[in-house]
Amino acid sequence: MPIKGKILIxxxxxxxxxLLFLWLLQTVFLxxxxxxxxxxxxxxxxxxxxxxxxxxxxxxxxxxxxYEEDVNIxxxxxxxxxxxxxxxxxxxxxxxxxEILSHLIQIAEKTDKPxxxxxxxENFRYPNEENNLFVxxxxxxxxxxxxxxxxxxxxxxxxxxxLLVVACAPISPIDSITETLQxxxxxxxxxxxxxxxxxxxxxxxxxxEPIVHxxxxxxxxxxxxxxxxxxxxxxxxxxxxxxxxxxxxxxxxKVEKLRQELIANVSHDLRTPxxxxxxxxxxxxxxxxxxxxxxxxxxxxxxxxxNSLVTDMLxxxxxxxxxxxxxxxxxxxxxxxxTILTRYVKLIxxxxxKIIFSxxxxxxVVADELKISQVVYNLINNAIHYTGADKKxxxxxxxREKTVRIAVSDTGQGISEEQKPYIWQRYYRIDQTHKRSAxxxxxxxxxxxxxxxxxxxRYGVDSCEGKGSVFWFExxxxxx
Ligand code: ADP
Numbered sequence: 001m002p003i004k005g006k007i008l009i010x011x012x013x014x015x016x017x018x019l020l021f022l023w024l025l026q027t028v029f030l031x032x033x034x035x036x037x038x039x040x041x042x043x044x045x046x047x048x049x050x051x052x053x054x055x056x057x058x059x060x061x062x063x064x065x066x067y068e069e070d071v072n073i074x075x076x077x078x079x080x081x082x083x084x085x086x087x088x089x090x091x092x093x094x095x096x097x098x099e100i101l102s103h104l105i106q107i108a109e110k111t112d113k114p115x116x117x118x119x120x121x122e123n124f125r126y127p128n129e130e131n132n133l134f135v136x137x138x139x140x141x142x143x144x145x146x147x148x149x150x151x152x153x154x155x156x157x158x159x160x161x162x163l164l165v166v167a168c169a170p171i172s173p174i175d176s177i178t179e180t181l182q183x184x185x186x187x188x189x190x191x192x193x194x195x196x197x198x199x200x201x202x203x204x205x206x207x208x209e210p211i212v213h214x215x216x217x218x219x220x221x222x223x224x225x226x227x228x229x230x231x232x233x234x235x236x237x238x239x240x241x242x243x244x245x246x247x248x249x250x251x252x253x254k255v256e257k258l259r260q261e262l263i264a265n266v267s268h269d270l271r272t273p274x275x276x277x278x279x280x281x282x283x284x285x286x287x288x289x290x291x292x293x294x295x296x297x298x299x300x301x302x303x304x305x306x307n308s309l310v311t312d313m314l315x316x317x318x319x320x321x322x323x324x325x326x327x328x329x330x331x332x333x334x335x336x337x338x339t340i341l342t343r344y345v346k347l348i349x350x351x352x353x354k355i356i357f358s359x360x361x362x363x364x365v366v367a368d369e370l371k372i373s374q375v376v377y378n379l380i381n382n383a384i385h386y387t388g389a390d391k392k393x394x395x396x397x398x399x400r401e402k403t404v405r406i407a408v409s410d411t412g413q414g415i416s417e418e419q420k421p422y423i424w425q426r427y428y429r430i431d432q433t434h435k436r437s438a439x440x441x442x443x444x445x446x447x448x449x450x451x452x453x454x455x456x457x458r459y460g461v462d463s464c465e466g467k468g469s470v471f472w473f474e475x476x477x478x479x480x
Contacts (some may be wrong), residue, residue, distance in 0.1 A: 004204035011200045015192050026181040031174055038168060038169040042151035043071040046114045046367040049073055054158045076164040105164055108154040116151045147171045210238045214245060226253030272381060273302040275431040298343060326368040326454055330478055333404060334362040334397060336369060340376055352391060353384060360398035363404045365475045371451045378444040379471045383410040388468065408430050409470035415463040
């Protein structure tokens, strides 16, 4: 069932119960409730007078009680003689018949608690009845209809005189009040119904709308749109739910991005060796005499490299997830670079590239050999692709006190100062129309940066626009 329906039902039941309760209270139980209140008033007034029977301001107290509690208070002695008559009562004076009075005295003498009774007033006297001072033509209610709650209690004053305190709370006929209340009830019902519809509408809108919105967003998320924003506001629970969904969407987005990057990385770095294998195989197939052990060795080397690269690509995805480990070993860096360069022999022969490696001595470092080779390979590949018309690429090994610097220079267009910080970012390519852009995916330098960062190595690029670039990195020497 939709939220709106449920809210309507709950609110409807609530309003119905409220109206029913009000109706019962205002019609069925009104009279008994009214009598109960009156009895209570008479009782509390009697007790107040008894407690203050010797107080000098007793009269003031009685006057106040008569006014506030809507009662009529009289004090008698045991013979039934009225002791304290108060003028100015706000109600018609109630004159108790001698029979009732002696009946009350009899009961009150036997107990020290207030005694209450509902009595019919036969001997009822309106104030100023003799002078017929009633306002207008309104006839007074029939005397036999007048009821009063009487509360009587016996007490003894300071002079040792036994006194009967009687408080009468006349019960007015409530027919007209009931009628008024019923009209009022109809009004209240209409007002409550209006409030009910308004509240139900506002509430269901407030609760249902963000949920409906979140549902749409979740459907889009399921369809692969990880940028979806679950902006559920209003209630704490909804806000929390939307925050959780936003978090889940972000995490899913990261996983998806990682997956795409992995595919892109793999295709980028696998393409070069694959091209070489294909090239060499075609040469061996088409050109007689090219089926040499050296060429076959190159194919084997590239295949081995491909294999390592696949492992490496997986490493890169781990690296991005923050879980990649290095496998550092002590190896001859100079030799390693020489081995990498053998792969370019054909390129040098056929495309007339000049790849120069200058190293004064063999140096040893402790690092992950495969990953460092990947760095060198990427830098040389870039240099070959971006170098100038002279097709010259120079690799220089410079040994300092504790470090060795490998610099790969080309004579290409160079990189402007503004571009420099960006080239290390993944998917960044300066010239989208460059001859390599069809092949490159902008990942090479990103991989280089990650591997060197992991080694804690220093690296950078010095470039002069129009004159070429020098990509370099430094590793700690490991002298024996
Ligand atoms: P790509 O696969 O596009 O070569 P890289 O991450 O290796 O990706 O390089 C990022 C960008 O840096 C390249 O697209 C290129 O614009 C620039 N770049 C890299 N190496 C050089 C270089 N030797 N000379 C000039 N620009 C370079």
